[in-house]
Amino acid sequence: MTETPTPAPADGRVSVVIVDDHAMFRAGVRAELAAAGADAIRVLAEAADVDTAVAAIAEQRPQVVLLDVHLPGGGGAEVMRRQPFHDTRYLALSVSDAAEDVIGTIRGGARGYVTKTITGPELVSAIQRVAGGDAVFSPRLAGFVLDAFAGSIDVAAVDEDLDRLTEREREVMRLIARGYAYKEVAKELFISIKTVETHMSNVLRKLQLSSRHELTRWASDRRLL
Structure with a gap:
């Protein structure tokens, strides 16, 4: 069966689902996106664990999923593994900046990885870039990925x-x-x-x-x- 591409919103904004197990953090991200990118980002839904994330993504078909690495039910990698819609892109947004989390998440299918110290405008830019097909990393995290491919991290x-x-x-x-x-x-x-x-x-x-x-x-x- 041919997969129907995720449609871009008619107003040109990037459609997003926020996945994080802390409700206050999800609310904060939504507020930051509304303040910094109301004309660029449209949040469709939120999810707090793997099962609800998979269901929300299947229902909403967002262009970008903001995905926490550590989630109840198996983690961010499990969300990507269970999600068949390959046109949806994933941007990890995590408190962790550890090499194994970055590398494992990228191996799982994410197009980028940024930490929760990112500012609202920076996050809006990262979402737009991922939606456009770019790979986006915080500078230090990009080094982990390069080191992994170069073989300097076992x-x-x-x-x-x-x-x-x-x-x-x-x-x-x-x-x-x-x-x-x-x-x-x-x-x-x-x-x-x-x-x-x-x-x-x-x-x-x-x-x-x-x-x-x-x-x-x-x-x-x-x-x-």
């Missing part, structure tokens, strides 16, 4: 280590390795300090490490910071 080895961890354990691991205190990690991830301690214990056990100092060195060696 993607397979990094993936094997990280496969031992759950998505939440990866998030805790990365923040702890960057020097965050348990209290700061709890605030950043909206979880309790006790839960952070449990995740940290699991991370050290699974990676066969004995301290946060060893964890920082382990993450640094794999360019995960």
